[in-house]
Amino acid sequence: MKGLLWVLTLFALAVGVSLAAHFNDGYVLLVFPPYRAEISLNFAILLILTAFVVLYVLLRGASLTLSLPTRVREFRERRLREKTIGTFHDVVRLLFEGRYSQAMKKASEAHAAGQSPALAALLAARSAQRLHEPYKQQAWLERAALDDPKLQPACLMLEAEMQVEMQRFDEAVSALKRLQEISGRHIAALRLELRAQQGCGNWDEVLRIARLLEKRNALLPELAQEIKLKAHRENIRQRRSDLARLQAYQREMPSREGSPRLARAYAEALMELGADADAQRFIEAQLDVEWDSRLVSLYGQNRGGDLTSRIACADKWLPQHRDDPQLLLALGRMCLAQRLWGKAQSFLEAALSLSEAREVRLELARLFEETDRSDEAMHHYRAAAGEHLVAQ
Structure with missing residues (x-):
């Protein structure tokens, strides 16, 4: 429909031009002594239009001819860019597919061809990392940093990941410190540093980083709590x-932790x-x-x-926790230490009725040995040994 409208428009325009030319009686007089030429105005307009078109075609052709070398060079550069983009697409695709050997080979080809060599070297280093080839990864990282200094932060992140995987935690921390000097810390770097500091046993740093990540919602609360718990326990063990x-x-530890x-x-x-x-x-x-x-x-x-005060304190807990075998066992042990044989036996037998734990039977056996009841002591020793074998 649109084509038909264009055809009708052109025909209408042709008819209009024809009618205008039919009623145009003007003429053009050209004088170039001693010559004179007289032509119709319509023909003069046609000659001018024809001359314009011919001149335009000639100038356009000359321009295209003169720009041909530049156009060829741009064409080649465009083809090279397209090829480079295709190569990098292949490298990224192969990385995600897990075909790391082929990805490293493609990245090596791109680097050798001079196609974004720094980025190609970085992708080759990532492939080498996935293949657990640290020497190749380090060589590619050095090439990437040399080809483009702007990739230094990315190289340091990859280097730190490599050192953590190889359990060289001190070297990973050193790489992350250099990264901080260049571009500051970000969430991924902090997570990596958390792993490295855990490997180094720097538990104060682990606490600081875990708190910072938790504040930024970069760690699940449950995971952050477990990490901080382990750090606190290790710090207690070291002291x-x-x-x-x-x-x-203990006094400086936040109560919420x-x-x-x-x-x-x-x-x-x-x-x-x-x-x-x-x-x-x-x-x-x-x-x-x-x-x-x-x-x-x-x-x-x-x-x-003071065992007496401890027994009295535990007695106060007993009404609220009568069904807790550990409380009964604790009372039995303390009474046994105080040589309160009757109370110790009653507490231990009550604990045994709630939980036939091996430690309860051993305490009963000790009690019966202390009170010269060897047969009853041997009975509990045998039962404790049988429970130990079953547990194994």
Whole structure:
């Protein structure tokens, strides 16, 4: 339909021009002494239009002829760019397909051809990393940094990843520090540094980075809590030989990062250092805030401190936690240590009725040995040995 309208328009235009020329009686007089020429105005207009078209064609042809070398060069450059883009598309596709050997081969070809050599070297380094070939990766990283200094941050990130995978954590931390000097820290670099600092055992740095990532919503709260818990426990373990440092660390620890597992680790460290009274007070305060059966068990294993006050304190917990075998076991142990045979036996037998744990039977066996009831002691020793074999 659109073509038909154009045809009709052209015919109408032709008719209009024809009618205008028919009624045009003008003429053009050309004088060039001693010559004179007289032509119609219509013919003069036609000659002018024809001369314009011929001149345009000649000039256009000359322009195209003169620009031919430039156009050929641009054509070749365009073909080279298209080929380069195609090559990089192949490299990226092969990387995602997991065909790392072919990806590295393609990237090597692109680098040798001078097609964005820095980027080609970076892609080859990534392929070498996936193939676990650190020497090739390092060589490609050096080429990439040499070809284009702007790729230095990317090279350092790849180098740090390589060092972490090879468990060279100190070297990974060094690479990330150089990265920070160049471009600052970002989320991916912080996550990588978190792994490297964990490998180095720099638990104070682990805590700092984990808190920062959690603040930026870059770590799940559960994962952040587990990482911080492990860091705190390792820091407590490193301070087990110095009571003052251990207690100072506990005081400085944020309350929101506390947990029953961390409380047990701190209480065990206090007991190892012989600070039984401090361990007693800490466990009692912790249990008043949050009940934890394992911490109660640790409370009963503490052999130092004032046993009488500890037994009295545990008796206060008993009405609210009668069905907790660990509390009954702790009371039995403390009464046994105080040579309160009758109370110890009643608590231990109550714990055994709730949970036939091996440790309960061993405590009963010790009790019966202390009270010269060898047959009953042997019965519990055999039962404990049978439970141990079943557990294995």
